[in-house]
Amino acid sequence: MQIVVFTPNQIIQRRLSDTLGASLRIANDEAGVFKALPAADGLIMAVQDYSDQIGRAVLQAGRLKWVQLLSAGFDRVQKHGVPQGVIVTNAGDALTPSVATHAVSLALAVQRGFPAMAQAQARGEWARDMQPRMTTPAEATCLIVGFGSIGKEVARLMRAFGAHIVGVSRSGKTDPLASPLADEIITPAQLPDYLPRADTIVLAVPLDDSTRGLIGRQELSLCKKSAVIVNIARGGVIDTDALADALEAGTIGGAGLDVTDPEPLTPGHRLWKAPNLLISPHVAAACGPLLYKRIADVACANAGRFMRGEALQNVVIS
Amino acid sequence: MQIVVFTPNQIIQRRLSDTLGASLRIANDEAGVFKALPAADGLIMAVQDYSDQIGRAVLQAGRLKWVQLLSAGFDRVQKHGVPQGVIVTNAGDALTPSVATHAVSLALAVQRGFPAMAQAQARGEWARDMQPRMTTPAEATCLIVGFGSIGKEVARLMRAFGAHIVGVSRSGKTDPLASPLADEIITPAQLPDYLPRADTIVLAVPLDDSTRGLIGRQELSLCKKSAVIVNIARGGVIDTDALADALEAGTIGGAGLDVTDPEPLTPGHRLWKAPNLLISPHVAAACGPLLYKRIADVACANAGRFMRGEALQNVVIS
Numbered sequence: 322m323q324i325v326v327f328t329p330n331q332i333i334q335r336r337l338s339d340t341l342g343a344s345l346r347i348a349n350d351e352a353g354v355f356k357a358l359p360a361a362d363g364l365i366m367a368v369q370d371y372s373d374q375i376g377r378a379v380l381q382a383g384r385l386k387w388v389q390l391l392s393a394g395f396d397r398v399q400k401h402g403v404p405q406g407v408i409v410t411n412a413g414d415a416l417t418p419s420v421a422t423h424a425v426s427l428a429l430a431v432q433r434g435f436p437a438m439a440q441a442q443a444r445g446e447w448a449r450d451m452q453p454r455m456t457t458p459a460e461a462t463c464l465i466v467g468f469g470s471i472g473k474e475v476a477r478l479m480r481a482f483g484a485h486i487v488g489v490s491r492s493g494k495t496d497p498l499a500s501p502l503a504d505e506i507i508t509p510a511q512l513p514d515y516l517p518r519a520d521t522i523v524l525a526v527p528l529d530d531s532t533r534g535l536i537g538r539q540e541l542s543l544c545k546k547s548a549v550i551v552n553i554a555r556g557g558v559i560d561t562d563a564l565a566d567a568l569e570a571g572t573i574g575g576a577g578l579d580v581t582d583p584e585p586l587t588p589g590h591r592l593w594k595a596p597n598l599l600i601s602p603h604v605a606a607a608c609g610p611l612l613y614k615r616i617a618d619v620a621c622a623n624a625g626r627f628m629r630g631e632a633l634q635n636v637v638i639s
Numbered sequence: 640m641q642i643v644v645f646t647p648n649q650i651i652q653r654r655l656s657d658t659l660g661a662s663l664r665i666a667n668d669e670a671g672v673f674k675a676l677p678a679a680d681g682l683i684m685a686v687q688d689y690s691d692q693i694g695r696a697v698l699q700a701g702r703l704k705w706v707q708l709l710s711a712g713f714d715r716v717q718k719h720g721v722p723q724g725v726i727v728t729n730a731g732d733a734l735t736p737s738v739a740t741h742a743v744s745l746a747l748a749v750q751r752g753f754p755a756m757a758q759a760q761a762r763g764e765w766a767r768d769m770q771p772r773m774t775t776p777a778e779a780t781c782l783i784v785g786f787g788s789i790g791k792e793v794a795r796l797m798r799a800f801g802a803h804i805v806g807v808s809r810s811g812k813t814d815p816l817a818s819p820l821a822d823e824i825i826t827p828a829q830l831p832d833y834l835p836r837a838d839t840i841v842l843a844v845p846l847d848d849s850t851r852g853l854i855g856r857q858e859l860s861l862c863k864k865s866a867v868i869v870n871i872a873r874g875g876v877i878d879t880d881a882l883a884d885a886l887e888a889g890t891i892g893g894a895g896l897d898v899t900d901p902e903p904l905t906p907g908h909r910l911w912k913a914p915n916l917l918i919s920p921h922v923a924a925a926c927g928p929l930l931y932k933r934i935a936d937v938a939c940a941n942a943g944r945f946m947r948g949e950a951l952q953n954v955v956i957s
Contacts, residue, residue, distance in 0.1 A: 422775045422800055426747035433744045438919050439757035445911040447903035447920045455925040457740045481799035482740055585765035593763040601756050602765045607773040 322628060323384075325357040327366035328391060332610060336617035337365065340624045351375065363387040363627055365620055368394050368411075376401030387627050391616050392416060392606070393471065395637045396528045396555060403638060410623055413635035414470045415615040416606040421474035423605035424553040427577025428463075428479070428521050431549045432456045436575065436599045454574070456520065456547065459483030464519035466512075466535070467526030467554065468503065475523050476502040487515055491531075509535075516543040521551065528555035538563040547574040553605045556582030561592060568595040579605040640946060641702075643675040645684035646709060650928060654935035655683065658942045669693065681705040681945055683938055686712050686729075694719030705945050709934050710734060710924070711789065713955045714846045714873060721956060728941055731953035732788045733933040734924040739792035741923035742871040745895025746781075746797070746839050749867045750774045754893065754917045772892070774838065774865065777801030782837035784830070784853065785844030785872065786821065793841050794820040805833055809849075827853075834861040839869065846873035856881040865892040871923045874900030879910060886913040897923040 324341050326334060327348040338345050346361065348354040351374060358364065358378050366375075368390045379385060380401065388398065388409045393416045398409055430436070434451035441448035463479045465472045468488035476486045486503045493508030507515055509531070516522070522544070526532045536550065537560040544550070550573065552559055561582050567573045575597030584603060586592055592600070606612055623633050642659050644652060645666040656663050664679065666672040669692060676682065676696050684693075686708045697703060698719065706716065706727045711734045716727055748754070752769035759766035781797040783790045786806035794804045804821045811826030825833055827849070834840070840862070844850045854868065855878040862868070868891065870877055879900050885891045893915030902921060904910055910918070924930055941951050 418777055418801065419775050422747070422777070423751055426744075426751045426753070429740070429744035430748045430753055433741055433919065434922075435744070435748055435753060435917060435919070436757065439754065439917065440761070441920070442911060442916075442918045443758070443761065445906050445908070449920045449922055452922045452925045453927065455922060455927065457737050457926045457929075459736055459740070459926070460929060478799055481796055483736065588763050590763070593760060598760075599753060599757065600760045601751065601753070602759070602767045604752075604767055604770045604773060607770045608775045608777070609771065609773065611775070611778060 323357070323361050324363040324365060324624065324627075325354060325361045327354050327364070327370060330391075330613055332613035333391065333617045333620065336621050337624060340621040341628075344628065354378065358382040358385065361385055363389065363624070365389040365391070365624070367391045368397050371397040373401070379407070380404055387623075387633065389620050389623055390637075391620065393420065394527065394555065398638065399529070407638075408633055408636055409638035410633050410635045411637045412616050413619045415619045416612070417470045417474050418615075419608040419612055420471050420553055420605045421478060422608075423579060423601070424471070424475050424523050424525065424551050424577075425478045427551045427553070427579065427599060427601065428458070428523065428549055429482075430599050431551075431575040431577045431597060432458070432521070434597075436597050454547070456549075456574075457482065458521060461485065461520035462487060462518050463521040463523065464515055465489065465503075465523045465525060466509075467524065468506065469525065471553070472523070472525040473502050475525060479521070479523075484521065487519070489515075512540065513543060516540055517545065519548055520545065521549050524550070524552045524554045524558050526554050526558060528557050533557050534560050536560065536564070538566075541567045541573060544573050546572060549574050550576045551578075552576070553579045556580040556584045565591050565595050568598055571596075575599075577601075579603055641675070641679050642681040642683060642942065642945075643672060643679045645672050645682070645688060648709075648931055650931035651709065651935045651938065654939055655942060658939040659946075662946065672696065676700040676703065679703055681707065681942070683707040683709070683942070685709040686715050689715040691719070697725070698722055705941075705951065707938050707941055708955075709938065711738065712845065712873065717847070717956065725956075726951055726954055727956035728951050728953045729955045730934050731937045733937045734930070735788045735792050736933075737926040737930055738789050738871055738923040739796060740926075741897060741919070742789070742793050742841050742843065742869050742895075743796045745869045745871070745897065745917060745919065746776070746841065746867055747800075748917050749869075749893040749895045749915060750776070750839070752915075754915050772865070774867075774892075775800065776839060779803065779838035780805060780836050781839040781841065782833055783807065783821075783841045783843060784827075785842065786824065787843065789871070790841070790843040791820050793843060797839070797841075802839065805837070807833075830858065831861060834858055835863065837866055838863065839867050842868070842870045842872045842876050844872050844876060846875050851875050852878050854878065854882070856884075859885045859891060862891050864890060867892050868894045869896075870894070871897045874898040874902045883909050883913050886916055889914075893917075895919075897921055
């Protein structure tokens with residue numbers, strides 16, 4: 322049994338080493354991955370390091386049965402596909418608490434006018450003119466697009482601030498017992514009816530053909546002038562130019578983006594200067610050693626199951 | 640019966656007019672207050688408009704029995720004092736939800752590195768170097784100095800994010816049943832023992848002789864290098880120069896200030912340029928019409944009680 326581990330993170334490496342023992346193969350770079358893959362039964366790595374080259378190498382890896390990602394997203398793996406019989410698992414709920422906290426932090430920051438206040442602060446100005454536009458989640462509607470573990474945790478937090486929660490779920494299960502954290506559960510087809518009521522819109526869906534450009538020019542035109550949009554999913558879920566137009570025209574209230582399209586956002590891109598916008602550079606999951614501890618817990622648990630021949634958890638492709 | 644109402648806010652004026660009827664005397668400016676005060680039984684106004692001149696006029700107002708403030712703070716009234724027999728009431732819990740939400744928004748914004756990210760955004764830079772310093776409230780200690788209604792609401796919200804709550808209460812009541820929102824309740828005298836353990840420190844105490852300069856050079860030197868300090872109380876609770884030194888030296892993690900000393904912060908003040916600091920210009924309570932509705936509810940309830948000769952609520956000086 323050989324499991325290739327490709328991450329520079331010492332906390333995760335050490336924890337996996339304890340679990341995998343002699344089965345551990347550390348790859349320090351892409352070349353190390355290519356060298357180890359033909360004999361590998363499993364591959365553990367971060368999705369952001371899943372390059373086109375690695376994607377192609379995985380398709381040729383004859384023994385491979387399992388890819389464990391150290392993140393929630395798996396779009397780069399999906400893009401290449403994996404050989405028949407290979408199971409892809411993600412970090413499950415390990416990133417959920419910090420990503421959801423980041424999403425709520427972005428929503429609150431924009432609702433409280435922090436982007437404009439930070440600009441006034443840089444100019445040394447005590448500028449109270451944002452005050453009439455400042456809002457809170459209380460007695461307002463929070464629309465959460467994608468009601469998986471991150472969406473549900475966003476719902477729990479926004480509800481603590483007094484928000485009315487509308488969850489958008491592909492399955493559209495409306496049974497309130499199935500999702501006790503939402504006041505209403507709707508399907509993506511109902512978005513045009515609900516966007517005009519939303520005060521906060523949080524995007525927490527995986528990027529795929531059905532979600533690419535989900536929030537486009539038409540959808541933005543349906544939003545309240547005071548609506549705040551938060552994207553902690555993938556940049557491609559929003560039509561960037563349509564969003565920049567809406568922010569510049571003031572037809573929406575503001576946005577908080579942890580992800581962009583293109584990403585990284587190119588120097589000189591018009592979005593950098595858009596008003597009432599806070600950009601965080603794809604760091605929603607960061608929360609110091611606590612994050613790596615949570616990720617290592619999930620990866621180690623699956624590594625143990627894989628070695629014992631048990632069913633894996635957090636399967637995203639099989 | 641004559642009640643002087645001094646606020647330009649139409650929502651509050653209209654609601655008070657409905658309650659007070661013929662007893663209402665609208666003052667449109669300070670001159671109007673001076674003219675109406677000698678015959679006034681009550682005065683309803685915002686504490687930020689309570690000038691030295693009004694403070695002196697209140698001391699001369701022979702009929703006055705009641706001052707209703709449209710805010711939580713009452714330091715400017717306390718500074719002048721009121722004649723024997725005059726009861727001062729504040730807005731009670733009306734500002735609590737938005738001020739507590741703002742405090743938590745500031746804490747999250749600084750923990751998530753937004754001040755540095757906003758600066759990188761202004762330069763058009765996708766700068767991920769804040770990542771190792773990013774934290775969340777989870778599995779960390781939140782010290783809340785001042786455990787009144789705002790402090791308790793901050794506790795409830797921070798606990799939703801997974802924080803361990805230490806409330807600092809003057810009474811120091813340690814009965815957990817008395818304050819079910821705190822994991823521990825301590826007295827101000829215990830601060831030196833608890834500051835070294837605190838990841839977030841939220842200041843929510845009234846400004847008086849016992850709290851002026853409460854967080855000074857000595858207290859800041861006890862804080863963790865990663866600690867985030869939030870002040871939604873009054874600027875004077877923190878020693879401004881000591882805070883600026885700590886931020887510049889990186890001996891604390893960051894700060895979010897809705898109040899400053901001096902206030903407004905003067906142009907060119909060194910605090911404007913301090914790192915990992917977010918300044919909001921004393922707007923914590925703002926949340927649009929929802930705030931005025933909540934304030935009007937409290938003022939109208941007391942106006943009704945005053946006219947019926949019943950005991951007033953939210954008494955802060957008597």
